[in-house]
Amino acid sequence: MPNRPAYLIALNDPDRAVLETWARRRKTAQALSLRARIILACAEPDATNSGVARALGVSRPTVQTWRQRFAQHGPDGLLDEPRPGAPRRISDADVERVVTLTLEAEPTGAATHWSTRSLAKASGMSQSAVSRIWRAFALQPHRWETFKLSRDPLFVDKVRDIVGLYLNPPDRALVLCMDEKPQIQARSPTAPIVPMRPGQVERHTHDHVRHGTTDLFAALDICSGRVVGECRARHTAQDFRAFLDTIDQTVPEGLEVHVVLDNAATHKTPLIHRWLAQRPRYHLHFTPTSASWLNMVEGWFALLTRRQLQRGAFRSTHMP
Incomplete structure (x- = not known):
């Protein structure tokens, strides 16, 4: 089959600055950094997909894909699209119910506070789900602190x-x-x-x-x-x-x-x-x-x- 014509890459100054930042910055994800280098190489005069692929050690279809994405969507086309993943099983109403029980209700029996297992049993959720919700909202029913108010009239x-x-x-x-x-x-x-020694605290x-x-x-x-x-x-x-x-x-x-x-x-x-x-x-x-x-x-x-x-x-x- 004949090769498809390569998309023309003409970078303006703002786009080039964004791509160079992604390519050089240490905290940039490796995949995004590679895509930025591909587009910068494709923007050079007389750059071909095969030549860019050989220079960067990637396949020719990879260069074609990101060259097309950039030509159609600009720098945003190099970003990963959100993936659907597994469907969410815990709704906002479930989270609200757990938080409300934690803050406003008391466990049955002689317990003075909720544990993840007792709340999981009362709410019909798993213990790990309750634990994740508590961490997300910084709830720690097992902890308590004291305070004292001054009664000094002056x-x-x-x-x-x-x-x-x-x-x-x-x-x-x-x-x-x-x-x-x-x-x-x-x-x-x-x-x-x-x-103290490596792997052992002072005793x-x-x-x-x-x-x-x-x-x-x-x-x-x-x-x-x-x-x-x-x-x-x-x-x-x-x-x-x-x-x-x-x-x-x-x-x-x-x-x-x-x-x-x-x-x-x-x-x-x-x-x-x-x-x-x-x-x-x-x-x-x-x-x-x-x-x-x-x-x-x-x-x-x-x-x-x-x-x-x-x-x-x-x-x-x-x-x-």
Whole structure:
């Protein structure tokens, strides 16, 4: 049979830019990249289907097919058409019914929440289908979290006061976030730690030996990020006053000191009141009740716990 005449490929600048992008970009699918190179080669003067096929290592019918598709539909003709695939068996109404049951109904019996199997039985669907629907809508009935609301009648005023200190500290003043981290345990495993190796995580014994506890007093300078810390055996009012003495020795004279702290009873004893009365440059700002997250030193405590304490092994409460 005589060969069919080749379709003429004349590329304008936008089409050539699209094809060159598809041909060069690393994230382009290999099939689309090959089709783009075929059309670019066919656009060369005196290019034949046989010559392009030999140059790119494909068959002549392949070059004919994509040359025709591009001539008829442009760059969109090189894209794969959607394939029908298997017919859908789960309708939108089925998905809505599963989501509604998950959010608004409770399982029968003594269960407190749905599982994929119990919901599959109640809805008449497979367990894997329920699991896919839950993942699609980010539903996790087996998980729950707690929260606590502050009942402080002056909540708004205290938040504005403390956030104002953070955003706009007073001139010639130091803003310190102060708190205690009590009952830090010095403990070590009952056997040596097995270090991490390829394919194996670090391993500790499930039990440990306690070597005492210590209480950490810390004050965070919000401007410089510097932390003044001190460990003590207890966290009584006397210990808090001793830590205030430590702070007083580190703060240069002539600076006002604004201290953000919580509502612990040890912060409001007559001993502390007398100490503050003798040092008028100190100003206390109490966080609302049940709102310790407003104290920035709590973030530093969390970082210390995560990086130093959780997996650490300590045989004494005394600093080396």
